[in-house]
Ligand SMILES: Nc1ncnc2c1ncn2[C@@H]1O[C@H](COP(=O)(O)OP(=O)(O)OP(=O)(O)O)[C@@H](O)[C@H]1O
C-alpha cells in the first residue's frame with residue numbers, strides 16, 4: 598500500500614441510538630489493531646472518534662462517518678445533518694455544554710468531548726452551519 | 741497486580757469475567773463523567789464509578805481501562821451485563837462508596 602492509497606470505510610450513525618453508540622469507533626479500533634498500528638495511535642483514534650460519534654448521536658440528527666486508512670495515517674470525517682453549531686469557538690471550550698438533563702444522567706455533558714477530539718488529533722478541523730450540519734475532520738498519524 | 745489476582749483477592753463481587761486475566765492493573769481511577777474519563781483514565785486502570793449504563797463500557801473498552809468497579813451498590817442491568825460480556829470487560833461491584841472502593845483496590849496494587 599503506497600502513501601496515497603487508502604482503505605475506505607463508511608459508518609452510519611443514528612440519532613439517539615445509545616445502544617450502538619461507540620460501535621463505529623470500536624470497529625475502527627479493531628481494524629487498526631489487526632493492521633498492527635502502534636497502540637498509542639490506536640488509543641488516540643478510539644478516543645477522538647468515540648467523542649465525535651457520541652456528539653452526532655446526542656447533539657445532532659445522526660450522520661455518516663467516512664474513515665480512510667493510509668499507510669501512515671487515518672483520516673476520519675464525521676458529517677451530520679444538523680442542527681449545526683452557532684458559535685464554534687464557544688463549543689470548543691473545555692466545560693462548555695448544552696447537553697440536556699437526560700444525557701447528563703448517562704454521564705455525558707462535561708463539555709470535554711470536542712477538546713478531547715482536538716487534543717488527540719494531529720490535524721483537527723470543524724466546520725458548521727446552523728440549520729445545515731457540522732463536519733469534523735480529524736487526522737492521526739501512526740508514529 | 742493482574743486482573744486474575746484482583747479477582748482472587750475477593751474484595752469485590754465479580755459481575756462479569758472478561759477472560760482477560762493476564763492484563764496488568766496499573767492504578768485506580770475515579771470519575772463519573774464519561775468524556776473526562778475518556779480523556780484521563782490511564783490505560784490498564786481499575787476504573788471505579790457509579791455510572792452504570794452501557795456507555796461506561798464503551799469508554800472503558802476504547803480507553804483500554806483494565807476493569808470496571810461499580811461502587812456504591814449501584815445495580816448493573818441485563819443490558820450492561822450483556823455488553824460487558826460481548827466486549828470482554830471484567831466488571832466488579834462493591835457496596836463501598838467510590839473513595840473507599842478505590843482505596844481498597846489501591847492497597848492491593
Ligand atoms: N455534532 C454537533 N452538532 C451540534 N452541536 C454540537 C455537536 N458537537 C458538539 N456540539 C455542541 O458543542 C458542545 C460541546 O461539545 P462537547 O463534545 O465538547 O461537550 P458535550 O458533548 O456537551 O459533553 P461531553 O462530550 O463532555 O460529554 C455541545 O454541548 C453542543 O452544544
Ligand SMILES: [Mg+2]
Pocket residue numbers: 648651652706709710711775
Ligand atoms: Mg461530547
